[in-house]
Amino acid sequence: MKHLILTVLLGLTAFSCIYAQKGWMAIGEIQDGKAVLTADKTELLRAYNQNLQRFSGINGEFTEVSIETAAQGGYTLVFLGKAYKSTFWVEKADGTVLRANYTISCTTSDCSQETGGCEPRFNGGDRGNCSPCSNDGECTKTVSSSSLLSVGGKE
Numbered sequence: 001m002k003h004l005i006l007t008v009l010l011g012l013t014a015f016s017c018i019y020a021q022k023g024w025m026a027i028g029e030i031q032d033g034k035a036v037l038t039a040d041k042t043e044l045l046r047a048y049n050q051n052l053q054r055f056s057g058i059n060g061e062f063t064e065v066s067i068e069t070a071a072q073g074g075y076t077l078v079f080l081g082k083a084y085k086s087t088f089w090v091e092k093a094d095g096t097v098l099r100a101n102y103t104i105s106c107t108t109s110d111c112s113q114e115t116g117g118c119e120p121r122f123n124g125g126d127r128g129n130c131s132p133c134s135n136d137g138e139c140t141k142t143v144s145s146s147s148l149l150s151v152g153g154k155e
Contacts (some may be wrong), residue, residue, distance in 0.1 A: 018145065025078060027090065028067050028098040034089075035067040035075050035098060047151045048079055050103075052086065056135055056142045058107055060084040067098060071116025071131070084102070085112035089120040102147040106130035110137020 027039040044065050052058050062079040065076035067090060070076045075090035077100045086107040088100045101120065108118035111133030122128045130141045144150065 002005055004057060023103045023108055024091075024093070024099040025102045025147060026097055027100045027149075028091075029108055030092065030098065031098040035069070037065065037067050037077075041065050043151075045079070047147075047149055048086070050151060051106070051144070051148045052107065052142060055144055055148070056140055057105065058084065058140060059099055060107065060140075062086065070119055072119075072121065076119055079110075083112070085118070087108075087119045101128070102145055102149040104128045105142045105148055107140045107142065108137060111135055111139070120147065137140045 025039075027044075028035055028037045030036070045062055048065075049060055049062055052060050060079065060081050062084070063079040064080040066080075067075050068078045075092075075098060077088040078084075079086040084107055086105050087104050088102065090098050090100045093132050095097050101122070104120050106118045106120050111117035114134060117131060117133040117135075117137070119131045120128050121131050127130055130139045133139055
């Protein structure tokens with residue numbers, strides 16, 4: 001009986017570790033104390049422009065992508081275009097690896113110049129929310145069970 005309980009607990013632990021990785025994509029690393037984007041910028045821009053249009057109907061026309069310091073600490077993956085700014089939450093994992101939560105993004109044209117407005121925020125295990133714009137502007141939350149950062153939704 002002890003072996004059965006131990007086997008079940010180990011199985012649940014393994015499942016939890018695998019499940020916890022779903023929804024995250026390695027996009028960069030810390031080099032000399034700075035966040036550096038190592039993912040293919042062209043592919044990120046192509047995939048996210050396509051997926052944001054598909055899931056939220058927003059034509060972001062993003063031309064730049066980078067990792068920035070978030071207002072609440074940590075990092076965000078930031079997409080910039082002429083009118084819109086979109087952000088993803090980024091966390092440090094495995095020492096220097098930076099990974100983005102690819103299932104939720106926050107997009108705005110109303111406070112795109114603002115630091116801290118319309119950024120993803122996570123409180124424990126929830127699906128997250130978008131911080132409000134300080135000018136009460138619109139902020140669109142896009143959620144997908146698949147990756148918003150890759151074509152076809154796969155990591």
